[in-house]
Amino acid sequence: MEIDVQTAISWLNKANEKMQAEKDYLTKLDQETGDGDHGINMARGFSEVENKIANGNYETCADVFKDTAMTLMSKIGGASGPLYGTAFLRLSTALKGQDPVDEKAFAQGVQAALEGIQQRGKASVGEKTMVDVWQPIAAYLQETSAIEAAQLEKIAKEAMEATKDLIATKGRAAYFKERSKGAIDPGAASSFYLFSALAEVLKEAK
Amino acid sequence: MEIDVQTAISWLNKANEKMQAEKDYLTKLDQETGDGDHGINMARGFSEVENKIANGNYETCADVFKDTAMTLMSKIGGASGPLYGTAFLRLSTALKGQDPVDEKAFAQGVQAALEGIQQRGKASVGEKTMVDVWQPIAAYLQETSAIEAAQLEKIAKEAMEATKDLIATKGRAAYFKERSKGAIDPGAASSFYLFSALAEVLKEAK
Amino acid sequence: MKKIINDPNQAVSDMLQGIVAAYPDSVKQLEGTTVVVRKDAPVAGKVAIVSGGGSGHEPAHAGYVGKGMLDAAVCGEVFTSPAPDQVLEAIKATDSGKGVFLVIKNYSGDVMNFEMAMEMAEAEGIQVEKVVVNDDVAVEDSEFTTGRRGIAGTIFVHKIAGAKAEAGGSLEEVKAVAEKVVANVRSMGMALTPCTVPAAGTPSFHLEENEMEIGIGIHGEAGIERKPIASADEIANELMEHVLHDLPYRKGDEVAVMVNGLGATPEMELYIINKKVQEILKETGINVHRAFVGNFMTSLEMAGCSVTLLKMDDELKTLLDAPSSTPAFCF
Amino acid sequence: MKKIINDPNQAVSDMLQGIVAAYPDSVKQLEGTTVVVRKDAPVAGKVAIVSGGGSGHEPAHAGYVGKGMLDAAVCGEVFTSPAPDQVLEAIKATDSGKGVFLVIKNYSGDVMNFEMAMEMAEAEGIQVEKVVVNDDVAVEDSEFTTGRRGIAGTIFVHKIAGAKAEAGGSLEEVKAVAEKVVANVRSMGMALTPCTVPAAGTPSFHLEENEMEIGIGIHGEAGIERKPIASADEIANELMEHVLHDLPYRKGDEVAVMVNGLGATPEMELYIINKKVQEILKETGINVHRAFVGNFMTSLEMAGCSVTLLKMDDELKTLLDAPSSTPAFCF
């Protein structure tokens, strides 16, 4: 399976659809362990991405993801803005000259994105952040020989749900210490929606 | 029937007792058409009066009422402070050299008190203020040959209740115009308690 | 009732100690009273400006004590005018021989108590003059009623009368300029929530989640009209319509503007109101000399705001812009 | 949700227009951004001070733009750090060639966005330095976590770094004195009520009528401990205990004090807290150089307060007392 410009655009549009649909839920999660703006932030950021790429004329996935990165970086703000922005920027850089993107290249791109998130946010696995979703996804993509959409979604979902039992040590949720246990991390949830959008697009693309 | 220093003191103590008991009710009335402090004001003022006169050594009713006036004037504030203060000051002045005070002298004293309230507050009958209780009481005292406690109380009570249907044109309640209809005027209610205290003391004195 | 207080009956006295403890170099409390005065009172050769009223309107009035504004603030119980003896103490402590000027908000209680103090002070040979502020256009003005309330426009009277006194104005001159402010200032307010007098313990009225009160006062009393909550722009429109047409303020006029929070309104919302107020003034062709946005005359923790306009002339501009240094009003 | 707003998604943009409309002679909004700058920016020969963060903390940060404090405030969405490009615009608009100093509150988002902007500015050849404020003692400080939050103590950093820059200090000198403030300032807050982000529409947490949160932040997040409401004196005691022991502040020290309201707290209550705070300092033998009581760093319409202490030395005293003229902080 390959990812071409159209798939990339469909992925981001689908991701936006999900962020809009789950806006209130993401905000509710962020009210529990943060400041109650994550859904608002993601909905704003991804709707700007959809607008941006609708007006573009793209020849490469790298260009799509670069515009995505710049838009997320400048329209989200908060903690998630620089993190998602950095992720897509690294993905873009890794995919330069790779069109159409094959599975291996994509896997390396996601690995680079994960590393970008970790450099920027200085969080490792288990700190109850979006890293806890990106890491197992990056690992799956690296190790699999053929991406299975259902498996991709399942891994993201389980990873997201596993953040529930963690105690946060990074991001705002860290202020709550033990009290942060029992709620899903909002950034992990939005990352799940991002990858579940990818899974759906890949499924349709088949 | 005569009013001596002891009766005067009992009257004020009984009035204090009622103001304390009805504090919340008076405040509730004032929340409806005013600023919600009348019960607090009256309870504070009359408890200071009780303290003040407990420590005095009085030979005349005029002196009791003068201390009452000064205490109400300096401890209540608001609209009711100067009004009740003026009332008791005029009562005191009218009763100078009249001890023990007979019914006629007392009636003239209350009339003087009413006039004091009206001079100070510039309200006439029907403007939904304490004047609407003091006026019929002053009239009854002037016209009766022997004060009947039950009758005194009844007149005060009916006068107070009649303020319910009035539209206020003086005091804070005036801001509500038509909306001030339907609630008893708080100052009329506290005036009723003052005269009902007098009625009870006169009954006991018999 | 959720409040950060100790004994509700001690709230005003605790507050006064907290005010004096905050600014020990500039103000003091007159012993045995609820009066806050400039530490350097009486200021030689200066007419003293004394104001006050019930508490619960902070920073009014103690926050305006200082150079260029008030010489003393007389603080009553919450929403209860202070008694005449307190006002008298303030007059006596601030009179330097040039006389004392009282700024009174138009409420039966304030007027009666301050006027009684005025009579007492005059009996002691002190020259006293007064102005009664009645800027609230929500209330009908009529000879036969209590008349209009004094609300946030009072701050402009403090500032301008204070500046006139600081500049060496006589008692008559201070009175004249204060009356000019009163003649040219108009306000109107609205609220989203009621407030609770500490000693009462329950809110003064009830509003549904979708309701607001238009024409609110500053004593927790309900307003003149209850309606569904409107947008900030609609609220600004409604308040401005009443205020503008009352004087009226006309094309070519120059005004000072005050967008005042009632205590629990985020500044963000006050600035959103200010945006529309300034747009309306621009459309009407009215020039803005200066704007003030913040909590100046509050009503405990009431959420809401008021809008005040003061029509300026050269004298008022000079006096409004004169330096003042008080905790709550300074430039 | 009861708010005086128009479209919740336009609240910040409406607010910014309202701010600029209020003070058109002293501030302006950089076109196409959410940045409020001094009208005379860049100020020749002066290090520029830039701060900012999410909105909802008004008067922080736009209210501190002016002579003696900030050159620019970068305003994000409500409780959301502004993006790097906005911060970069502020840096570019204020740099006079002497460099730009960033005052950042310690939140993952603020730190990341401001640091990215710093890198971008440096790439454009602009000298940029920063300080990260982390005064909130309610949060444990540890290498392995996000660390302490920046709350009301940030205002002291603005004032003192601003005064140093105004006095001609170099970028290194401004940084050094800002770091000194951060090293010596500690705060802690509490709340009686939550607040509601306009675009979210519901409160961020729930408190029962008899509950309060101790150790609250300024983003509508719950605190570190929930308990029954205590008296003002007990609240002041608890906050002061944590703050005093943290640095620690000791007998003979001299401090500046800030009693800060979170948005919906009547000033009366802040002064009642201040009374007890001053008593505790007196008992402890700590001298107060200066006290500030009011709304300086808010959290929308949250009811509650924070207490901040800053240990002073001669340099800090001179800089804190230096004149500043901004809408929200002036003397």
Ligand SMILES: Nc1ncnc2c1ncn2[C@@H]1O[C@H](COP(=O)(O)OP(=O)(O)O)[C@@H](O)[C@H]1O
């Ligand atoms: N240091 C970090 N490293 C990785 N992810 C982080 C970090 N800090 C925060 N996050 C992620 O960001 C999410 C919060 O994003 P958002 O609510 O938009 O920003 P903010 O916390 O500034 O309000 C968290 O749920 C978490 O997943």
Ligand SMILES: Nc1ncnc2c1ncn2[C@@H]1O[C@H](COP(=O)(O)OP(=O)(O)O)[C@@H](O)[C@H]1O
């Ligand atoms: N001008 C007036 N003349 C007579 N009575 C008045 C006048 N103004 C107010 N009152 C009386 O005072 C009462 C209110 O007293 P109170 O609540 O203690 O004072 P305030 O109105 O200042 O809060 C009213 O109910 C009314 O009876």
Ligand SMILES: [Mg+2]
């Ligand atoms: Mg958040």
Ligand SMILES: [Mg+2]
């Ligand atoms: Mg009343």
Ligand SMILES: [Mg+2]
């Ligand atoms: Mg009252």
Ligand SMILES: [Mg+2]
């Ligand atoms: Mg946020």
